[in-house]
Amino acid sequence: SNVNCPAVVKKLDKTVVNRIAAGEVIQRPANALKELLENSLDAKSTIINITVKNGGLKLLQIQDNGTGIRKEDLSIVCERFTTSKLVQFEDLNTIETFGFRGEALASITHVAHLTIVTKTATEPCAYKGLYEDGKLKEPVKPCAGNQGTQITVEDLFYNVATRRKSLRSPNEEHVKIADVVSKYAIHNPTVGFTLRKQNESNTDVKTNINSSHVENIKTVYGSNIAKAIEPVEAKDETLKFVMNGYMSNANYPMKKAIFILFINNRLVDSQALRKVLEQVYSLYLPKGMHSFLYLSLKIEPKNVDVNVHPTKHEVHFLHEDAIIDKIKNSIESKLAGCNTSRIFYTQT
Ligand code: ADP
Numbered sequence: 001s002n003v004n005c006p007a008v009v010k011k012l013d014k015t016v017v018n019r020i021a022a023g024e025v026i027q028r029p030a031n032a033l034k035e036l037l038e039n040s041l042d043a044k045s046t047i048i049n050i051t052v053k054n055g056g057l058k059l060l061q062i063q064d065n066g067t068g069i070r071k072e073d074l075s076i077v078c079e080r081f082t083t084s085k086l087v088q089f090e091d092l093n094t095i096e097t098f099g100f101r102g103e104a105l106a107s108i109t110h111v112a113h114l115t116i117v118t119k120t121a122t123e124p125c126a127y128k129g130l131y132e133d134g135k136l137k138e139p140v141k142p143c144a145g146n147q148g149t150q151i152t153v154e155d156l157f158y159n160v161a162t163r164r165k166s167l168r169s170p171n172e173e174h175v176k177i178a179d180v181v182s183k184y185a186i187h188n189p190t191v192g193f194t195l196r197k198q199n200e201s202n203t204d205v206k207t208n209i210n211s212s213h214v215e216n217i218k219t220v221y222g223s224n225i226a227k228a229i230e231p232v233e234a235k236d237e238t239l240k241f242v243m244n245g246y247m248s249n250a251n252y253p254m255k256k257a258i259f260i261l262f263i264n265n266r267l268v269d270s271q272a273l274r275k276v277l278e279q280v281y282s283l284y285l286p287k288g289m290h291s292f293l294y295l296s297l298k299i300e301p302k303n304v305d306v307n308v309h310p311t312k313h314e315v316h317f318l319h320e321d322a323i324i325d326k327i328k329n330s331i332e333s334k335l336a337g338c339n340t341s342r343i344f345y346t347q348t
């Protein structure tokens, strides 16, 4: 063939495009679950029960007692960019819910089989819809069901062999799922969470409705940590932030760091904050030992982009350095004051 001959540009098939886009939003079972959890919390649920099989790859099911989805919305709810949470672009400045792009359910339907069973308070029965590639596979059917929504995701990545191969073992995926559920449970103590493997009566995570942050930290991480933590807070009116949380003290060195950060109720990471706090603790802890931190930071929605992309775990926000500095100061003063007979460890 002629070496000067240019390659032909073709439009990708729509199902290929959708599958690629979906793969960017849903990277592994744990982040599919995170999206579903946030939907249940947005729907004001107080009980959220999760069942998984094979690390969520075979089955990922979440049952909540929230508002439910209106029957007439079931035909479009899994299409891309359908949402009940955002109408105008400006709403992004004030939005308080987790979701807004209407991408999670749609994305899942492109890489898995998705079933919704849902009942609102006003309907006499529940309705069931089976979805594929954003669309209902057959008309919605009435069925039995309690108020709320049950979403079942089966055979995740059945049509994306490369993604399936790149994932960890089902056990490791299960650990990641348990981690997400545990952290949301700690952050949402008024909601009762359970996580179990299918056909097992034992729960991997179980928290009570109307519990407390400390109670749930105890449930998840054990009573030793729960005894060693104390509340910490920081706020600043000009920087427009409030931070509440729990921190381990200087007398409780841990082998492994636990750093749980929620910004505007979304589980995120901030390397910058993590680094600064590690440094502070290093002055008070024996070398190589770590801390427990659960921090809930509320920032003006318009100053932070936590919602910009569903998988965007690492976040940045306006006045980041100044806010981090305030948080650092409040934690440091607690550490400095926690024990007058404390030992100083010199860094080598
Ligand atoms: P988003 O959360 O960004 O709106 P999703 O694709 O996650 O997009 O969900 C689409 C819509 O489906 C939501 O806006 C909401 O109206 C509805 N929905 C999804 N899950 C639930 C649920 N568990 N309870 C009630 N409504 C839900």
Ligand code: MG
Binding pocket: 035, 038, 039, 098, 099, 100, 104
């Ligand atoms: Mg959502």
